[in-house]
Amino acid sequence: MTSGPQRVLVVDDEPPIRRFLRTSLSSQGYQVIEAEDGPSAREILRQNTADVLVLDLGLPGLDGFEIIKQLRDSGSTLPIIVLSSRTDEAGKVRALDLGADDYVTKPFGMDELLARLRAALRHRLQQQGERPIFRVDHLAVDLVRRVVTVQEREVKLTPREYDLLRTLVAHAGKVLTHRFLLREVWGSETDVAYLRIYVRTLRQKIEADPDRPQLITTEQGVGYRLKAPD
Numbered sequence: 001m002t003s004g005p006q007r008v009l010v011v012d013d014e015p016p017i018r019r020f021l022r023t024s025l026s027s028q029g030y031q032v033i034e035a036e037d038g039p040s041a042r043e044i045l046r047q048n049t050a051d052v053l054v055l056d057l058g059l060p061g062l063d064g065f066e067i068i069k070q071l072r073d074s075g076s077t078l079p080i081i082v083l084s085s086r087t088d089e090a091g092k093v094r095a096l097d098l099g100a101d102d103y104v105t106k107p108f109g110m111d112e113l114l115a116r117l118r119a120a121l122r123h124r125l126q127q128q129g130e131r132p133i134f135r136v137d138h139l140a141v142d143l144v145r146r147v148v149t150v151q152e153r154e155v156k157l158t159p160r161e162y163d164l165l166r167t168l169v170a171h172a173g174k175v176l177t178h179r180f181l182l183r184e185v186w187g188s189e190t191d192v193a194y195l196r197i198y199v200r201t202l203r204q205k206i207e208a209d210p211d212r213p214q215l216i217t218t219e220q221g222v223g224y225r226l227k228a229p230d
Helices: 015-027 038-046 064-073 089-098 110-128 159-170 178-186 192-206
Strands: 007-011 031-035 052-055 080-084 102-105 133-136 139-142 147-150 153-155 175-177 216-219 223-226
Touching (some): 052 064, 080 089, 089 175, 089 178, 139 159, 147 192, 178 223
Parallel strands (some): 007 031, 080 102
Antiparallel strands (some): 139 147, 147 153, 175 223, 216 223
16 A cells, blocks of 8 residues: 555446445545446556555456456455445355455445545555464464463363454454355364354454454354454
């Protein structure tokens, strides 16, 4: 990412949405670039002039799913936040599995979108220079020594629990689908029930109140998200 204002590419075929985002994001110090269809977005992306992409799925010429796929197939790590009126879980899962970082459903609150933008940009910075110790709230994970502490007390995790937490830490702030986590932690798409069991036991060890988790939150029907550092 460059110094100066962070550049947000907004791709949406609805002029009122683009106008609202241009006004709102500009007032927060972002530089806004706009595209109204898939081919225009692809041309802008080829110029590598954006720091984050806010992308509608239902676009003329080339849909959002294909744009995500082309970006990730090319090796791009550009943060992608899908902004769509689609509410079906299958669409969310497909976009996230293709490589989107997050998903916001229309109608949306600007405060929520800004928070997701900040989380996506933080995640990219972490990828570019991963810190040896991850901290959020009362949780600390020493990624070199594989030591996990809660309120400065060491917590013993099983190897599988640690692998799950390590994967969540590597993508903090990002929604990770069930399929992605099963593939990363178990090496195959095994029964999602195993994942739910390990998330539950992990919460019991790291959450202040496992019944009301604040660190590992559930994205219903999609997957899980680990809270990103402030």
